[in-house]
Amino acid sequence: MSDLLERLRSRGWRLTAQRRVVAEVLDGDHVHYTADEVHAKAALLLPEISRATVYNTLGELVSLGEVLEVSTDGRAKRYDPNAHHAHQHLVCSRCGTIRDVHPAGDLLAGLPAEERFGFRLSAVEVTYRGLCPECATAG
Amino acid sequence: MSDLLERLRSRGWRLTAQRRVVAEVLDGDHVHYTADEVHAKAALLLPEISRATVYNTLGELVSLGEVLEVSTDGRAKRYDPNAHHAHQHLVCSRCGTIRDVHPAGDLLAGLPAEERFGFRLSAVEVTYRGLCPECATAG
DNA sequence: TCCTACATTGGACTTTGTCTAAGTCAAGAT
DNA sequence: ATCTTGACTTAGACAAAGTCCAATGTAGGA
Structure with a gap:
């Protein structure tokens, strides 16, 4: 996810602290967090971040094809940043x-x-x- | 699903009007209803049936291996009565x-x-x- | 027919997610 | 460096899907 922020900015994304933090949380291998888990981890880095913003940002990342939605258990959706490698x-x-x-x-x-x-x-x-x-x- | 009720009774299931109606709703090919859809259709046959009973009954049918849970859209789970034929x-x-x-x-x-x-x-x-x-x- | 353990009910509650109006701020323009 | 503006964020209300519980009802054996 290192160059993700640059890629998004070049697509007209406004770069905010909230979006930076969400992207940071999603960095890594075999990451499949729920929206609430992303929010909890993001809040450690930026305590005021709201749930709505996390949902918005995840939704945008999915639309842009940067993150995949996975629902393996019929409960909360999970977000998979490994979207550029088919798996x-x-x-x-x-x-x-x-x-x-x-x-x-x-x-x-x-x-x-x-x-x-x-x-x-x-x-x-x-x-x-x-x-x-x-x-x-x-x- | 014709012999379903007999099979269940032989496993100690108490046969109630509610369970009969839920089983009837799930009869057919390419049936993949949500719990709410099952409830709506069941209520046409037995108006007093409650949502809780439909959820209970669907859960039991899944545990017994008679019905499969499918979640293709990350929204409500769907129930597939075709559990005895791998597909x-x-x-x-x-x-x-x-x-x-x-x-x-x-x-x-x-x-x-x-x-x-x-x-x-x-x-x-x-x-x-x-x-x-x-x-x-x-x- | 009677008993009783199991089933059903309605409503409160939880979880997950969406929406909105008001306030805030990133980034280009000056 | 400051201004401006439209995009972004926020809190909280709302909605959808599902669970839980105490009170009531009933299937099926004795």
Whole structure:
């Protein structure tokens, strides 16, 4: 995410402390925070930041294609900054840990023509589920 | 879902009018209703049925493995009665229509060992996205 | 028929997210 | 350096989706 702010500014984004802090929170690998988690972490750096601003900023980052929305549990959406590298998700059924993974082959090709019902396919999302090493040994 | 009620009774389910009605609503192909939709349709058959009962009953059906929870849009969960036939979902990006589909091959095998991070895989969920024929021609 | 454990109910409550009116400020213009 | 202005932020009200609970009702066995 290092050059993210520059990229956004060149697209006409006004650079505010709030947006800087949200971008900073989203920096890293295997980051999949909920909006509330982003808000909590952002508030450590900038205590006055409001929930609405976090929601706004996340929404803008998604629209701009810089961040992906992931909903692996039907609860709160999670935000994945790794949008520039196609990937899927591996989720622990017990503790909820999420890892980015890279399946082999062309996933779209897996759906035969007669199973497409005339749809024009554009994307595919895959969620692998299982037990992570810690949860598997813990019983 | 015809023999569903018998199957459930043999598992110790108490058979009430409310549960019968919820099961009836979930009967059919390509059914993916939200809890609220199930409640609305159930209320046509049994006006006094409460939202809490619909949520309870759906939750029980999911625990018993008779119905699957699907969340394709990050909003309300949807309930898919087609739980005894493995399948995936094809969703229209514009109108939200959902179809059950059957991809070819072993989906779990698509994730290489070095991408499994030591997880013991047990399931995979795939959502194909694209435009349905109606939305594609509508522009 | 009666009993009772299980099921249902309505409403309060929680979580997650959206909206708005009023105030604030980044960045270009002067 | 200061001004100006439209974009940004804020707090809090609101909405949607779902959970919880105490009181009431009832399916099905005795």
